[in-house]
Amino acid sequence: MSEKTIRVRFAPSPTGGLHLGGVRTALYNYLYARKHEGKFILRIEDTDQTRFVPGAEQYIMDCLRWCGLEPDESPEKGGDYGPYRQSERKPMYRKYAEDLVKKGFAYYAFDTPEELDQMRISFKTEQNPSPQYDQHIRDKMRNSLSLPADETDALLKSNAAHVIRIKMPANETVEFNDLIRGEVSFNTSTVDDKVLLKADGMPTYHLAVVVDDYLMKITQVFRGEEWLPSAPVHIMLWKYLGLEKDMPEWAHLPLILKPDGHGKLSKRDGDRLGFPVYAMDWTDPKTGELTSGFRELGFLDEAFINMLAMLGWNDGTGKELFSLDELCETFSLSRVHKGGAKFDFEKAKWYNHEWIKRSSADDLLDKVKSVFEVKGVTVPDDQLLMMITLVKDRCTLISDFWEQGSFFFKAPASWDLPAIQSKWNADKKVFFESFSDSLSMISDWSFPVIEQEFKTLAASKNIKAGELQLPLRVMLVGGKFGPPVFEIAEKIGRVEMISRIRKTLEMLG
RNA sequence: GGCCCGUUGGUCAAGGGGUUAAGACGCCUCCCUUUCACGGAGGAAUCACGAGUUCGAAUCUCGUACGGGCUACCA
Numbered sequence: 352m353s354e355k356t357i358r359v360r361f362a363p364s365p366t367g368g369l370h371l372g373g374v375r376t377a378l379y380n381y382l383y384a385r386k387h388e389g390k391f392i393l394r395i396e397d398t399d400q401t402r403f404v405p406g407a408e409q410y411i412m413d414c415l416r417w418c419g420l421e422p423d424e425s426p427e428k429g430g431d432y433g434p435y436r437q438s439e440r441k442p443m444y445r446k447y448a449e450d451l452v453k454k455g456f457a458y459y460a461f462d463t464p465e466e467l468d469q470m471r472i473s474f475k476t477e478q479n480p481s482p483q484y485d486q487h488i489r490d491k492m493r494n495s496l497s498l499p500a501d502e503t504d505a506l507l508k509s510n511a512a513h514v515i516r517i518k519m520p521a522n523e524t525v526e527f528n529d530l531i532r533g534e535v536s537f538n539t540s541t542v543d544d545k546v547l548l549k550a551d552g553m554p555t556y557h558l559a560v561v562v563d564d565y566l567m568k569i570t571q572v573f574r575g576e577e578w579l580p581s582a583p584v585h586i587m588l589w590k591y592l593g594l595e596k597d598m599p600e601w602a603h604l605p606l607i608l609k610p611d612g613h614g615k616l617s618k619r620d621g622d623r624l625g626f627p628v629y630a631m632d633w634t635d636p637k638t639g640e641l642t643s644g645f646r647e648l649g650f651l652d653e654a655f656i657n658m659l660a661m662l663g664w665n666d667g668t669g670k671e672l673f674s675l676d677e678l679c680e681t682f683s684l685s686r687v688h689k690g691g692a693k694f695d696f697e698k699a700k701w702y703n704h705e706w707i708k709r710s711s712a713d714d715l716l717d718k719v720k721s722v723f724e725v726k727g728v729t730v731p732d733d734q735l736l737m738m739i740t741l742v743k744d745r746c747t748l749i750s751d752f753w754e755q756g757s758f759f760f761k762a763p764a765s766w767d768l769p770a771i772q773s774k775w776n777a778d779k780k781v782f783f784e785s786f787s788d789s790l791s792m793i794s795d796w797s798f799p800v801i802e803q804e805f806k807t808l809a810a811s812k813n814i815k816a817g818e819l820q821l822p823l824r825v826m827l828v829g830g831k832f833g834p835p836v837f838e839i840a841e842k843i844g845r846v847e848m849i850s851r852i853r854k855t856l857e858m859l860g
Numbered sequence: 861g862g863c864c865c866g867u868u869g870g871u872c873a874a875g876g877g878g879u880u881a882a883g884a885c886g887c888c889u890c891c892c893u894u895u896c897a898c899g900g901a902g903g904a905a906u907c908a909c910g911a912g913u914u915c916g917a918a919u920c921u922c923g924u925a926c927g928g929g930c931u932a933c934c935a
Binding site: 548576689 | 862866872875882883884893896897899932934935
């Protein structure tokens, strides 16, 4: 196994937006592949035609691209093991299922959905509230095990709707070594006869994963913990198909949980608690409903990935800030946790804040520029760079650059007048009137000179300069925030400065 | 109900027989700053419970409790 090229895959269903947990699974796959100089494959699991959502596949690929997790093989890029969409692989699965039937490891079942419902009702007891189609009841159902051979043949010949189910053996132990959890074992008696091939001829997930992982020479399977209970089905399939020596190693990742209460994090929780759950904005093509994503909210791809990586892994040193490259080097499965982690949006924002602080103004330029473009404000690059350098320490999200920096280029839309009024008086009013007049006299327009003028004038009027600074700030910025006020004064320029002072003075009456 | 997995502060977590049980987020206080941040210093709060093994248990064992996942012709 150590001789084999590492091949891992991310295998999402194109049923909607890409969830945090999905991106993290993709990320861990990617990190493992890079770390071991292997291949990272994207396979689209679209075997359920009823759940197919147009645009979802493209969206998934866009998300991976945004995050910097480019697959080596994918539907888009192709590769030696295609096609990479299960719907396009449909003809490949049936023979594996038929093969299993021939060997006696699977069987045809003709039960209708109604009959299955009926079974679940009639076999339901207090002891067993959800009866399964398993060894105890398969004899009571309509399948090639319970029916006479000639009847089965007749049904098959008449093209009667049927599925193929795995015949789970009684009382065998399936044991395997999970890369994250260690030894895990199941008794096959407690596992039901899962459907392998559906009536529409499509495989279920169970058959498709095994066949595709085999055909695509997958060496490790990373997937969410919710798959752990069906691992024995998959392992039995590998055995029954006679492919056990090629079976990949299994690694079941801890779940990402709701921040409050318990349970898996879902899109609903994000809506409810006011944070995104999807990587990028997603618009449901049917309802037109928009679900917001981390990217559009103002997250940096580096921060998003960094945050996700730490949700279930750490390097043991206390280091928290990692670039993708650093993660590729440092990542190891042995340090992935077993327990699920509650998602903490505050911590997610902290990562973004840190990444903004670490980024250079040049790195941020394009992102900030598009924020301003959306607001309809176009600013020359050098001006934008100046602003970014001045305010990036106080921005948590890229979108914060608007609130934190737009006043450099555009008069505030509103002013926090109460902040001035609480300590306002006639003397101060007179001061600002003379100050704005004196500004036109300044020959060398730079912040030390403006500041000197401000202080000199204050002293001459016998007012503490400190008491005048907050009003000045509010006049220029609109509120109690932003970089040092005289630097702002210098940047916005003489004309604009005078205009803003006059305007606020008017409003103050 | 059954099966499987898990459990160190509010959250993410280090630590795997002897520690004052790291660090981070969040919260609070102070310093810096006559703004808001950044930065700096400090603070509150924890090994789910019970037995056992041991001189000694957060660490090992067993129970219990709690939490989660699965229990579809969905993935």
